[in-house]
Amino acid sequence: MDSKVISLVVNGQHFEKEVETRHSLGDFLRNDLGLTGTHYGCEHGVCGACTVLVDGCSVRSCLMLAVQSDKTAVTTIEGLANEDGSLGELQLAFRECHSLQCGFCTPGMLTTLTELLRENMNPTEAEVRERINGNLCRCTGYQPIIDAALLAASRLLDKHRAAVTAPRS
């Protein structure tokens, strides 16, 4: 068995673990770290459910080996809430807009849209649609997910504007 010790940060916490080199990042997160919020649907890069952020970039965790995450910072759905444990803006919007039913695709949707909102605080509906075109959802018909992304974006933009225009004390 070929294995290697990797050192990485997952959701702000540092880990040093020995992994079998043939194991994917998703398997490592789920089986070795117990972070089962990352879902495995197809395991060949089609469904998007296993999407996580590696150094801020969305990747399919089924198509990246765990050894390749050495010296990176990984964010999974477990790391998207605020530090006090309350839901983040995108998660709140998902709840309000009924953007999930079975919840299987949700981890991939949230991580993918987190990257979008970080890059573009004012996306158009078309841009949101384009961004989640690699994530399959069989419950919602996508529209509530798009609504939530746009709602979260408008709130983040409002907050940003308020912060920029706030008088300095």
Add this chain to the structure above:
Amino acid sequence: MKPAPFKYHLPSTLEEALELLGTLENAKILAGGQSLLPMMNFRFVMPDHLIDLNKVSELQDIEVNPGSIRIGAMTRQHAIHVSPIVRQFTPLVVEAYDNVSHRQIRNRGTYGGSLCHLDPSSEQPCFTAALDGVIVVASRRGNREIRISEWAAMYMTPSIETDELMTGVRLAIWPPGHGWCFEEYARRHGDYAIVGVAVLVLLDEARHIKRLSVAICGIDAAPVRLTRAEEELVGQEADDETINRICEITKTIENVMEDAHHSADYRRHLMQVLTGRAMRKAFDRATPGGSS
């Protein structure tokens, strides 16, 4: 679904990678892994050694030279897609990448990986063909260059030896003012094209074609260049008649592939429609006489 066991290697220089590739038996190169890892998960591919190129930084650059742009084999698809240099000199490439897969895949996937995987429906060999790409491969024996027209040995197989790896591609830069277009049809945006068409055109001041390049993917193992049309249509006016003429010429292509979902006739139909659309857009975008 797990890959069969393999020994993992992580070279940090090209020299080291070539040494490993030249000495190990049944070794496979891991680029972005967006096609290889699914194939390994399904156990279609079971290498004994996996040589990961992700730490070989010398293969990840984009560089402009007189007349051509050089893209390193390990350059991420997303990096190419958003590169201002690529947008300025080869806008066709950016438009093609609008259609390549999804953001999560483009964040990992590489241009070189895609060319070596050589899926017949992939946009990347197609725009490479339209831009007369020259592929550079290296081994311990030295470097050699392979023109894109000679790149495919057969279905999903580049003409490259087991000890060779691709280091980069040179794409021709067309003069300022050229028209370009990439059009494709896929069932879901981001999926592989059923048929895709890349067009480059240069018009003179009277709106006559000075130079034309048309490449089509999804109809054969490798992208097909419409060389007959490219020669025949030089001097013709950039109008509907010329577009109709080229659509007629696409009908003469024999041996269009088919599968359980898309018949050869359907692909022929798509090829005509998409070629027409791409030609029209490329004409509209071209500046007659070029621009400074």
